[in-house]
Amino acid sequence: MEDQHFQQSRNANTDLEEELENILQSLAREEPLESYTPAMTASDAVHQCMLSSGALWTLPFDLSPPAISCPATSLSALRLDLQKPIISDLSTAARAETINQQAFYLDYPGTTGSFQHLLHLPEIERELLAHFPRVGELRYESELKLLSSSALNSTGISLAADLSNKERLPSRRGPGIVLTSILSELSPEEGSPIVSPTANSSFSSSLTDEAHADHEESSHTVAVTAASGDSTAARAKRKSPARVPEEDLPSITTHEKQQSKTAKKGKKRIREHRYAIQTRSEKDILEDGYKWRKYGQKAVKNSPYPRSYYRCTYAKCMVKKTVERSSQDPGMVITTYEGVHIHPSPATIKNSSDTTLNSSRAMYTHFPTPIKLLPPCNSFDLATQIGGQHCHVP
């Protein structure tokens, strides 16, 4: 019985290993790998990688060990989206913290089923290689550039304290490509993405329940607190329309304005989780998998480029984003996201309908539409982007 199971598992592994071998061969030929979906395995776990070049890998991580390899020239960053974070020590904040000196680690508060990591430094590479011993090589050409606090302030974004003093990291690869900033406004006290370390660093295991619970708890605290503050302000504002029809002015303006002012007095606008992404792109609007409706545009001080305001079109989803071009570098698009989606990405749903995956799983097994990036204009100037967040509806 056990032998039979072992044999089946072995056969599945062989099939998948063949597919992975094909990928490696494809990569060796430097053909762009747009998408790879492995055969279903006994495990529900799927490990996806999307390259900043737009290529998407879906690797079964219950197989040991999937290969990750990529032509050095085509991979500027590797994003792992772990439905079940099997690289558990990478999925924990303890790990994140220790690598934080050299790597930027991004996690999304409020996200309950998906974890995203931007991997770009040797320590993480070694970590991956340790887990994927058969990997020929995991390469990337990028490094992280964290903006200084003052630079951030000029974009209206403040930086978590523990990141504010970080300068651009030295490259170990000589003139490489810089992966520009991904920033979080969350301070550690009010909901750090950091979660407690898990003792279990087994390759095939999920993040331990304890660690997972910690993560969720801290995430939710932030999401709820911030969301309630913001929605209160938003409600107060909606009660008092920005522009009241002329004929109604005498009847409602005074009273409601007063009410609104009273309601808001002493209440600072509480921002939800915010993070900004700089992307080098010709297009102002980058596909991130979500649908947005523009609701405003403003001229930005000291910049020839306006800032556009977008809101997620999904009902009751309060996520907003602003998009503007950098005045210093017009090729750079700065996108600031605020809030946490209460729904999966429409792109996720769309993609998953084309697969044989079951629905609960499909929710997390595809990235939003890959983002096409322009080639770097100089050796320190490639930006890449992480797409939208995924989270379960509470």
Add this chain to the structure above:
DNA sequence: CGATTTTGACCAGCGC
């Protein structure tokens, strides 16, 4: 014709 974008007005917060 519904969805989306544009655009000027409005409002709150902040510094002076």
Add this chain to the structure above:
DNA sequence: GCGCTGGTCAAAATCG
């Protein structure tokens, strides 16, 4: 209080 700025609203215009 005033002016400036960022953010939002909502009618009108435009798009698909």
